[in-house]
Amino acid sequence: xxxxxxxxxxxxxxxxxxxxxxxxxxxxxxxxxxxMETYSPVPITRGLTYRRSRLPVIVFVAGxxxxxxxxxxxxxxxxxxxxxxIGGRPMNAVPAFIVPTFExxxxxxxxxxxFGFFFIARLPQPYHPVFEIDGFERATVDRYxxxxxxxxxxxxxxxxxxxxxxxxxxxxxxxxxxx
Amino acid sequence: xxxxARPLSEQPARTDRLALMHxxxxxxxxxDHLLAPLWRSSPLWWLLFALSSAGTLLLIATVTYTVARGIxxxxxxxxxxxxxxxxxxxxxxxxxxxxxxxxxxxILLNQRWRGxxxxxxxxxxxxxxxxxxxxxxxxxxRPWFFYWLIPYxxxxxxxxxxxxxLPWDVAAxxxxxxxxxxxxxxxxxxDLASARDRxxxxxxxxxxxxxxxxxxxxxxQWQRYRVAYVLLAGLATPLVISVHSVVSLDFSIAQLPGWxxxxxxxxxxxxxxxxxxxxxxxxxxxLRRAFKLHDIxxxxxxxxxxxxxxAMALMLTYSYVIETFxxxxxxxxxxxxxYLIARPTxxxxxxxxxxxxxxxxxxxxFWVPRLRTNPVVLFVASVxxxxxxxxxxxxxxxxxxxxxxxxxxxxxxxxxxxxWGILAGSIGLFGFLFLLFVRFVPSVAISEVKALxxxxxxxxxxxxTSDA
Numbered sequence: 001x002x003x004x005x006x007x008x009x010x011x012x013x014x015x016x017x018x019x020x021x022x023x024x025x026x027x028x029x030x031x032x033x034x035x036m037e038t039y040s041p042v043p044i045t046r047g048l049t050y051r052r053s054r055l056p057v058i059v060f061v062a063g064x065x066x067x068x069x070x071x072x073x074x075x076x077x078x079x080x081x082x083x084x085x086i087g088g089r090p091m092n093a094v095p096a097f098i099v100p101t102f103e104x105x106x107x108x109x110x111x112x113x114x115f116g117f118f119f120i121a122r123l124p125q126p127y128h129p130v131f132e133i134d135g136f137e138r139a140t141v142d143r144y145x146x147x148x149x150x151x152x153x154x155x156x157x158x159x160x161x162x163x164x165x166x167x168x169x170x171x172x173x174x175x176x177x178x179x
Numbered sequence: 180x181x182x183x184a185r186p187l188s189e190q191p192a193r194t195d196r197l198a199l200m201h202x203x204x205x206x207x208x209x210x211d212h213l214l215a216p217l218w219r220s221s222p223l224w225w226l227l228f229a230l231s232s233a234g235t236l237l238l239i240a241t242v243t244y245t246v247a248r249g250i251x252x253x254x255x256x257x258x259x260x261x262x263x264x265x266x267x268x269x270x271x272x273x274x275x276x277x278x279x280x281x282x283x284x285x286i287l288l289n290q291r292w293r294g295x296x297x298x299x300x301x302x303x304x305x306x307x308x309x310x311x312x313x314x315x316x317x318x319x320x321r322p323w324f325f326y327w328l329i330p331y332x333x334x335x336x337x338x339x340x341x342x343x344x345l346p347w348d349v350a351a352x353x354x355x356x357x358x359x360x361x362x363x364x365x366x367x368x369x370d371l372a373s374a375r376d377r378x379x380x381x382x383x384x385x386x387x388x389x390x391x392x393x394x395x396x397x398x399x400q401w402q403r404y405r406v407a408y409v410l411l412a413g414l415a416t417p418l419v420i421s422v423h424s425v426v427s428l429d430f431s432i433a434q435l436p437g438w439x440x441x442x443x444x445x446x447x448x449x450x451x452x453x454x455x456x457x458x459x460x461x462x463x464x465x466l467r468r469a470f471k472l473h474d475i476x477x478x479x480x481x482x483x484x485x486x487x488x489x490a491m492a493l494m495l496t497y498s499y500v501i502e503t504f505x506x507x508x509x510x511x512x513x514x515x516x517x518y519l520i521a522r523p524t525x526x527x528x529x530x531x532x533x534x535x536x537x538x539x540x541x542x543x544x545f546w547v548p549r550l551r552t553n554p555v556v557l558f559v560a561s562v563x564x565x566x567x568x569x570x571x572x573x574x575x576x577x578x579x580x581x582x583x584x585x586x587x588x589x590x591x592x593x594x595x596x597x598x599w600g601i602l603a604g605s606i607g608l609f610g611f612l613f614l615l616f617v618r619f620v621p622s623v624a625i626s627e628v629k630a631l632x633x634x635x636x637x638x639x640x641x642x643x644t645s646d647a
Contacts, residue, residue: 003399018633038398041206041373042630043405047398053406059414070350073330077338084340096342099425102417103350107357110414114361117407118392121400123368125393137376140369140396142206 003122004037006129008151009177011160013169014135014143021144022046024167028148031163035149039130039139055120059113066108070101133173143170150177196552197482199292201474203636206629210373213625216470216617218379223469228614234607241600242317250320252597258583259592264314266572267602270454271311271609272352272426273447273568276419277455278304279359282366283415286408291634292483294627295476299466300459301363302622306612307458308356310605315348317601344429351425355418362411368394369404370621423451430575436517437579440505446498453491453538454568456484460561464554466617475628478552485551488564492542499539513584522578526591530570531578537567 004010015021021038025047028036038047078084079091118124130136130147139145148155148164161172204212245252255262278300285293316322328349330339339346372394375387394400424444431443440446460481467476506518522531541563550556577592616622 003397039396040398040401041210041369041396042626042633043401044398050399050402053403055403055406056410059410074341077330078341082336082338086342089342093342099347099428100341100350102421103347103354103425106414106418106421107354110354110358110361110411113407113410113414114365117365117403121403123392123394123400126388128393128395130395138207140372140376140394141210 004035004147004149005178006147006149006175007178008149010129010147010149010175011155011164012130012133012145012147012173012175013164013167014145014171014173015169016143018042018044018144020168021146024146024164024169027167028146028163032154033148033152034154035152037147039136039145039147041140041142041144044144053120055113055116058116059109062112062116063105063109067101067105069108070104071097073104074100129175129178132175147175150175196477197479198477199295199479200628200632200635201477203632204474206632209629209632210377210625212471213475213621213623213628214374214377217374217383217619217621220618221469224614224618227610231607231610231614234604235611236604236607237600238604238608241597241604242313245317245597245601246322250318252595254592254594254598256590256592258588258590259577259580261318261576261580262573262592263594263598263602264318266569266576267605268311268314268318269426269447269572269576270569271307271314271605273423273451273572274455274458274565275304275307275311275355275359276423276448276451277459278302278307279355279415279419280452280455281459282362283412284419286412287416290483291631292480294624294631295472295480296459296463296484296623297627298363298366298620298624299462299622300455301359301366302613302616302620303455303458303462304359305356305363306609306616307455308352308359309612310609312352312356313605315345344425344432347425348429351422355422358411358415358418362415365404365408365411366624367620368392369396369626370624372396373625374621419452420448423447435579436506436511436513437522437575439514440502442498442502442505446495446502449491449494449498450568450571453488453495454565456488456491457561457564457568459484460488460557461565462613464558466622468554470617470622472623475623481554481557482548482551485545485557489542489545492538492545492564496539499535517579517582521582522574525578525582527574527578527581531574534567534570534574537563538571541567 013024015024018040021040022044025036025038036048038044040047074097075092078093078097083091085091130139130145135143136145146164148160150157154160157174161174164172250264253263255264281293281300282297282304285297316325319325327333327337328339328346330346341347368391371387371391375384375391378384378387424447427443427447430438431440433439463476463480463484467473503518506514509515522528541560544550544556544560581592582589
């Protein structure tokens, strides 16, 4: 499941605590809603479930590539392109090359984790429809929101806001579909 | 008096004092309290900022003088080719290690107390590394050619020699700096979003908004964020061990008595974390007082940090003993002379004995529970440990070099005013960067503290204390 862009419009409900949000999410799932997203100032433990992240695989591959590349650069520099014989020591000096190989592995893996995250989370993203909502600033402070896509097969403009109020929402906001 | 003999009424008082967080402020109050330093300044801040700016100017002046005149303006001379510059380099890099230890190691071990101090510790790492990087580059003699250390296809057709320890240092330090910076920024994103959403002026909203990258705290973002954060923690953890090990290899791959020792990598890593923990105290204690963070950085944090410091001190003491024992046991006259005669009785004997007293003696105070939570004792002891660890690197470097194999080449090293100016200036630069950090960046991980607060409220209040 992807992060929602609310292109078809949405109904968003505000709650005062993580517990109330968790209960609301469960209730909405039982009612049959599927296209949902939550917004919270802290990660919530009982929220929506998402597809397993592929980031660990990307990081692992980047680490292996970084390690191999680091070793190859050293081999190319000191054993192939510019070999210097110092006291008859081997040109391809495996123990000496291990240190930069290790560092290259960690560096590439860390860069992949960092940039991979921002790519997957589609950040930086200066504009998102939720930023239009008055008081949504508190979603990074002390308020918890759940949004239901207007394109969800269960959504209806007459029924959904009422159902959200029924879950003890402080208020419900309707986002129009994006032109 | 044993714990069992105490009247029952006293016990809750002590456990309460060691709670991870005092009071249960609302999430809004907590956010505003932790963001407050971003919106207003104080006369104390300006005073410290003026002092550290003066230190930074001193650094700029002495470095410019060094580059213009050459490193002959320092006290180094053959055989003491490494002196203050490399001492400062090893000292600053070591200080950085505690930051990564606290932020990466402790998250993998699920230590919840790290959340209140990890941001400060990570910032300390980055600023310590900025300082550390100055010294080897200056020591090159022609610092404008530092890029010759990086492997790139040059028209000269020359490549760096990776069998030397210098390119290892370049790889280790640049990797460490990059990973620390990425980890720090990733941790900051949700808090920068809080700062954006609480900003008092439009200009601040825009600036924090740019750095917050459009974070909106969606469930999807949080889930991916946690994965990336733990992955970066896992990647930073081996760096805690590896960076100072690589630095120690600069010494131990040489054949010099006093350097040529297999204990060096673990010995350096322990010393690094030890000095870094002392620096954490030096930064956190004033910060806690100035920003009234006593409810968030509690005695439990000080107690845990002091215990860690004591553990590191014991491991370091063990390294001192084994290093000396091995020199004697090796039956090598040069090794025996360096460790058993030159260091304890030579021209730098005073530094050697002060170093031993500070590094081995001071932390023994932390056996007493009451002293582990006394800010004054902790601060003074930490300054002592930092001085002691600087002297340790000085003793390792200078006493091993100054008495060369031939007595005719012996040379006693003395620093010049430029050496002192650069050392004092680098402390000024560290303070300068740190002050900017506490003023413009949330210095406590707000979202982590809020999550902890929710967790502690959910648990029974009496149970919450046992986590300390």
